């Protein structure tokens with residue numbers, strides 16, 4: 628229920644946060660740890676992970692001794708590396724995470740004709756394939772350690788992926804990014820249904836702009852027209868963004884936007900398709916929503 632705030636208990640739980648060496652993932656990992664959740668930070672760059680882990684641990688807040696923080700280096704666009712990481716954690720070290728949050732993503736905004744051969748696939752590889760790898764390996768490992776468990780006895784788990792507002796509203800200049808975020812959204816919708824009998828909750832985040840290291844980087848190649856069209860999504864801080872996401876996860880939302888324009892375009896079920904008898908389509912769409 629939207630008014631209840633107990634849908635993401637953190638104290639005493641264990642979370643894997645992927646894409647946690649900088650930006651939103653790093654802030655999210657910090658917030659979870661400060662709330663008493665054990666955290667495993669994952670990304671490719673060990674130096675950044677170590678620095679971030681040390682900075683988080685330097686907190687003045689008193690953290691319960693059983694609450695731990697560690698990191699693991701893994702390139703999640705490579706299936707076997709993801710398998711190696713989850714297998715070691717779940718089958719060998721017997722750590723069975725309650726939550727898996729993936730913030731792995733990459734945007735290289737350019738007009739389509741300006742994309743290089745590499746840009747064309749890098750978005751797909753990082754935004755879709757990498758996150759599909761995480762979901763597939765995690766689910767497989769859960770099934771492997773629960774062979775004797777009946778469906779109803781599976782513990783509650785959350786799998787949370789990070790898409791983008793451009794999944795609802797593809798913006799000019801994001802041709803190497805928006806399609807892969809829409810694919811991730813589609814995957815999450817299927818997993819939500821397939822995994823429900825096994826007590827998984829699948830949540831998808833659709834952030835608007837927020838200020839991160841990745842955002843600073845994407846601004847360098849972003850066409851002016853893209854900046855104008857996405858203008859209504861004023862960048863917020865990563866702290867604010869993590870706040871909004873945690874609050875909505877707590878309230879039980881599984882489709883999470885982080886600003887008003889994001890919520891508005893999330894209501895556009897017809898997306899940006901050219902309309903046919905558009906007025907009737909709108910009536911039909913609102914009727915479907917009320918069903």
Ligand SMILES: NC(=O)C1=CN([C@@H]2O[C@H](COP(=O)(O)OP(=O)(O)OC[C@H]3O[C@@H](n4cnc5c(N)ncnc54)[C@H](OP(=O)(O)O)[C@@H]3O)[C@@H](O)[C@H]2O)C=CC1
Nearest residue numbers: 646648649650651670671672702703731732836837839841
């Ligand atoms: N910033 C924004 O305005 C918006 C961002 N988003 C999405 O939110 C998420 C977080 O964004 P943001 O904080 O800006 O991103 P950043 O680019 O700042 O950080 C991305 C993180 O993902 C990690 N990562 C990237 N590729 C891999 C990989 N192959 N394997 C493991 N880790 C990887 C990076 O670490 P390392 O390089 O060390 O591996 C880094 O920790 C992304 O999915 C992004 O697409 C959505 C809407 C708006």
Ligand SMILES: CCCCCCCCCCCCCCCC(=O)[C@@H](N)CO
Nearest residue numbers: 734791792793835836856857859860888
């Ligand atoms: C009533 C109709 C009005 C229509 C206005 C349309 C406004 C569209 C807002 C799109 C915002 C896109 C943010 C993308 C963030 C992102 O994913 C990147 N920063 C990548 O990291």
